[in-house]
Amino acid sequence: xxxxxxxxxxxxxxxxxxxxxxxxxxxxxxxxxxxxxxxxxxxxxxxxxxxxxxxxxxxxxxxxxxxxxxxxxxxxxxxxxxxxxxxxxxxxxxxxxxxxxxxxxxxxxxxxxxxxxxxxxxxxxxxxxxxxxxxxxxxxxxxxxxxxxxxxxxxxxxxxxxxxxxxxxxxxxxxxxxxxxxxxxxxxxxxxxxxxxxxxxxxxxxxxxxxxxxxxxxxxxxxxxxxxxxxxxxxxxxxxxxxxxxxxxxxxxxxxxxxxxxxxxxxxxxxxxxxxxxxxxxxxxxxxxxxxxxxxxxxxxxxxxxxxxxxxxxxxxxxxxxxxxxxxxxxxxxxxxxxxxxxxxxxxxxxxxxxxxxxxxxxxxxxxxxxxxxxxxxxxxxxxxxxxxxxxxxxxxxxxxxxxxxxxxxxxxxxxxxxxxxxxxxxxxxxxxxxxxxxxxxxxxxxxxxxxxxxxxxxxxxxxxxxxxxxxxxxxxxxxxxxxxxxxxxxxxxxxxxxxxxxxxxxxxxxxxxxxxxxxxxxxxxxxxxxxxxxxxxxxxxxxxxxxxxxxxxxxxxxxxxxxxxxxxxxxxxxxxxxxxxxxxxxx
Amino acid sequence: xxxxxxxxxxxxxxxxxxxxxxxxxxxxxxxxxxxxxxxxxxxxxxxxxxxxxxxxxxxxxxxxxxxxxxxxxxxxxxxxxxxxxxxxxxxxxxxxxxxxxxxxxxxxxxxxxxxxxxxxxxxxxxxxxxxxxxxxxxxxxxxxxxxxxxxxxxxxxxxxxxxxxxxxxxxxxxxxxxxxxxxxxxxxxxxxxxxxxxxxxxxxxxxxxxxxxxxxxxxxxxxxxxxxxxxxxxxxxxxxxxxxxxxxxxxxxxxxxxxxxxxxxxxxxxxxxxxxxxxxxxxxxxxxxxxxxxxxxxxxxxxxxxxxxxxxxxxxxxxxxxxxxxxxxxxxxxxxxxxxxxxxxxxxxxxxxxxxxxxxxxxxxxxxxxxxxxxxxxxxxxxxxxxxxxxxxxxxxxxxxx
Ligand code: HEM
Ligand SMILES: [Cu+2]
Ligand SMILES: [Cu+2]
Numbered sequence: 010x011x012x013x014x015x016x017x018x019x020x021x022x023x024x025x026x027x028x029x030x031x032x033x034x035x036x037x038x039x040x041x042x043x044x045x046x047x048x049x050x051x052x053x054x055x056x057x058x059x060x061x062x063x064x065x066x067x068x069x070x071x072x073x074x075x076x077x078x079x080x081x082x083x084x085x086x087x088x089x090x091x092x093x094x095x096x097x098x099x100x101x102x103x104x105x106x107x108x109x110x111x112x113x114x115x116x117x118x119x120x121x122x123x124x125x126x127x128x129x130x131x132x133x134x135x136x137x138x139x140x141x142x143x144x145x146x147x148x149x150x151x152x153x154x155x156x157x158x159x160x161x162x163x164x165x166x167x168x169x170x171x172x173x174x175x176x177x178x179x180x181x182x183x184x185x186x187x188x189x190x191x192x193x194x195x196x197x198x199x200x201x202x203x204x205x206x207x208x209x210x211x212x213x214x215x216x217x218x219x220x221x222x223x224x225x226x227x228x229x230x231x232x233x234x235x236x237x238x239x240x241x242x243x244x245x246x247x248x249x250x251x252x253x254x255x256x257x258x259x260x261x262x263x264x265x266x267x268x269x270x271x272x273x274x275x276x277x278x279x280x281x282x283x284x285x286x287x288x289x290x291x292x293x294x295x296x297x298x299x300x301x302x303x304x305x306x307x308x309x310x311x312x313x314x315x316x317x318x319x320x321x322x323x324x325x326x327x328x329x330x331x332x333x334x335x336x337x338x339x340x341x342x343x344x345x346x347x348x349x350x351x352x353x354x355x356x357x358x359x360x361x362x363x364x365x366x367x368x369x370x371x372x373x374x375x376x377x378x379x380x381x382x383x384x385x386x387x388x389x390x391x392x393x394x395x396x397x398x399x400x401x402x403x404x405x406x407x408x409x410x411x412x413x414x415x416x417x418x419x420x421x422x423x424x425x426x427x428x429x430x431x432x433x434x435x436x437x438x439x440x441x442x443x444x445x446x447x448x449x450x451x452x453x454x455x456x457x458x459x460x461x462x463x464x465x466x467x468x469x470x471x472x473x474x475x476x477x478x479x480x481x482x483x484x485x486x487x488x489x490x491x492x493x494x495x496x497x498x499x500x501x502x503x504x505x506x507x508x509x510x511x512x513x514x515x516x517x518x519x520x521x522x523x524x525x526x527x528x529x530x531x532x533x534x535x536x537x538x539x540x541x542x543x544x545x546x547x548x549x550x551x552x553x554x555x556x557x558x559x560x561x562x563x564x565x566x567x568x569x570x571x572x573x574x575x576x577x578x579x580x581x582x583x584x585x586x587x588x589x590x591x592x593x594x595x596x597x
Numbered sequence: 598x599x600x601x602x603x604x605x606x607x608x609x610x611x612x613x614x615x616x617x618x619x620x621x622x623x624x625x626x627x628x629x630x631x632x633x634x635x636x637x638x639x640x641x642x643x644x645x646x647x648x649x650x651x652x653x654x655x656x657x658x659x660x661x662x663x664x665x666x667x668x669x670x671x672x673x674x675x676x677x678x679x680x681x682x683x684x685x686x687x688x689x690x691x692x693x694x695x696x697x698x699x700x701x702x703x704x705x706x707x708x709x710x711x712x713x714x715x716x717x718x719x720x721x722x723x724x725x726x727x728x729x730x731x732x733x734x735x736x737x738x739x740x741x742x743x744x745x746x747x748x749x750x751x752x753x754x755x756x757x758x759x760x761x762x763x764x765x766x767x768x769x770x771x772x773x774x775x776x777x778x779x780x781x782x783x784x785x786x787x788x789x790x791x792x793x794x795x796x797x798x799x800x801x802x803x804x805x806x807x808x809x810x811x812x813x814x815x816x817x818x819x820x821x822x823x824x825x826x827x828x829x830x831x832x833x834x835x836x837x838x839x840x841x842x843x844x845x846x847x848x849x850x851x852x853x854x855x856x857x858x859x860x861x862x863x864x865x866x867x868x869x870x871x872x873x874x875x876x877x878x879x880x881x882x883x884x885x886x887x888x889x890x891x892x893x894x895x896x897x898x899x900x901x902x903x904x905x906x907x908x909x910x911x912x913x914x915x916x917x918x919x920x921x922x923x924x925x926x927x928x929x930x931x932x933x934x935x936x937x938x939x940x941x942x943x944x945x946x947x948x949x950x951x952x953x954x955x956x957x958x959x960x961x962x963x964x965x966x967x968x969x970x971x972x973x974x975x976x977x978x979x980x981x982x983x984x985x986x987x988x989x990x991x992x993x994x995x996x997x998x999x
Binding site (some may be wrong): 086196264369375378414474487499597 | 742748793913
């Protein structure tokens, strides 16, 4: 553990590159995540252009993809699939898993629990560097001769196992798997560290029931990751074996490219079970930190305690537990035994209850509040809306009988982009706007923040909301074009509309980038506690120091949500302020 | 193309204007108290949410009016109607929840915006309220679960129920579909991937296909043995050839095993009278069909939107879906007012380059028409005979000598 405030010699490498300081590592995760997300975002624009104007030539496509993958500016169908695959992988894993948890767990866990650093600074650094290597490999896979992985972000075998079936399953897929192995290692090392830190390094008075909800969410997220990523690891390893060493875990009875293959006795369904055993908890690994961040931001900007703190913690725990027993809802039409299907329908619908409780608690927090609409608060309110909109369609999908008609259609794409992608991105932006002063010691420009918010929020719904209608008409996802079916001809203009929204939304992100980098150097200096917040991170000096607090560690006397407490002069009471005689603490 | 350019142009201009404004603003920022919250702008942001809320609902309604008619095209199967009813129950519950929660959200935002002279109420929790909103969703979900599982049982219950159902195999491969009918006995013969060759793309088994395949494999083996004598010893090449030889031998053994299994153990039957049809799937109206699915290479999925039917086709296993079509193609043409209407089967699991165009038309017709069509189709044995007459003369000679 980093010890106290001792000043030691630092050079460029130990300060910026191989830093073991959690605040620097958080920034490294954020910047790497943003870089990867930019790639993923550009990819989405490229394939949306093809979907809106199938078969037309565009100079942009040729500019990014060259003559091989976009001859005459027309996207190659294999490259279309590759773009979708890598876009999904980057957004789910690199941005919303590593980027989100990596940034905010690193930044907030030590600062909000009153610790000098993570339990192991070295492992923390290792976690970042594994993530970095993983990112480099994933980016490198884009330049492979036969193309990057193309079997969808879920990489189901046999498609992902056989280069004869699709060119992207050659070298591109091998690199994808290697990248994921590093990624998983990074997540596990990071997660272990977060858990140990939360359990062991809470400062005096910081009982579990006084933890801010951010920490609860990040803590449970780390546990989910620790329990589920190893399963993805084995799934990836077995796939690697099938591909490279001729084992038959997932493959059997295959005739492809004019040849009967030797594989015998394996089952692709086994892979799906293993994948989704991770895959479903994974979606909550993305969502829970988002819920944690917004709980804090909404309470702070409502100047009001979060409503039902215990219910919030309880539902985080319930969601965490249930997320392990619902994975089968991704497999209703794989030939699964109908009774098993019923069980998964039931467990999946159970998850909707704690989710609903969270939504009601958010909304009730706003009731009789005193709401400041900072950019962070705008994004957080946006997240409440997207979480409702996307969560409700989950109830349709959970019903096995209904899922028959909409599985793998655009309805699913709408569902998960809104409930997971859009919600978590909203929350991540909220987090960046809110904690930017803590990370960089300066303030971001507010006006640009609002412009960024409205463009992003409207464009996001503009892209994803119409997809419900496509899906209900039976339009499958992962189609290079919808123009081969007269049945879908009525959706041509809808596809154009969604693409225009996607382009506007993407360009809006450059407003954010500008604001982000410009403010880092030229933004006004941040005050110590710009948002009048109760939590401990705002008691540290604005300039970062090793060990976080110059003197002794702060002592905690109350929960994090004493906003507008009667009898207090200010509308906030920091956690370090002792309770007065007869004053009750927490949810009473 | 023009749309895109227009959109990009508009956004770029907009961006430039905004960036210029930032530079103005940053000058202002350093000496202003921009970060101390002000009542006026804060109130406006609340109004922004109200406007957004209205816009969101309008967008929803506009989409529903414009595209709603294409959603869930008229159900053309018996269970399809139950599924649609279940959809309707769900829509009522979900859209109610959607509208109420959003209205309350935007309402609170518009009433409880910040004012300097007031404080928020210190409300930490309310057990009664929390109980209510745990129990109410639980009840709504109970309704959804009960109706949902009933429908699910109805849909999947079919699968075992129908002995009199017409058995049809849907065979998926990159990137097309083949339908196989069971012949006059409505019984699908045995198939195996080791039998696949150009004249037998589904790997069906009968006496002739066994003979053809064994000869092919023997010829390949001879060629490989010859290559082996030429290959340098202990090289990579030699090992590869040995491996291939072993694989061919395994295939031969597998073929004999299947033959014995059918002839001696009586497991399954030869596929002589099965009928193969590409590009079109014909089914009679109002009769249950039992669709069995197989795949040659990767996972595909047979999605038939009008029949509310979907099932994955997985290499190495057989999956099933049963349904009863209730409306003929002709009737549907009239109902939709579209003379070109066709029921379609799409591939709905990413399967490679041409995944987006792996389709087949489904033709639902009155039983007489179906039977007439069916009578015209060639059996597997006839098709094989046309491709390999030599094997059939041998067989004939065999039979005569007995
Ligand atoms: C009310 C709670 C929810 C329910 C009942 C639910 C249900 C479902 C179901 C049944 C599917 C499978 C659909 C199919 O493939 O046919 C699905 C897909 C998905 N859900 Fe949810 N969901 C809920 C909330 C969430 C949340 C909170 C997230 C993420 C934070 C999420 C992320 C996803 C993703 C990523 C997929 C699609 C994965 C893919 O096929 O590529 N869902 N959901
Ligand atoms: Cu799931
Ligand atoms: Cu396919």
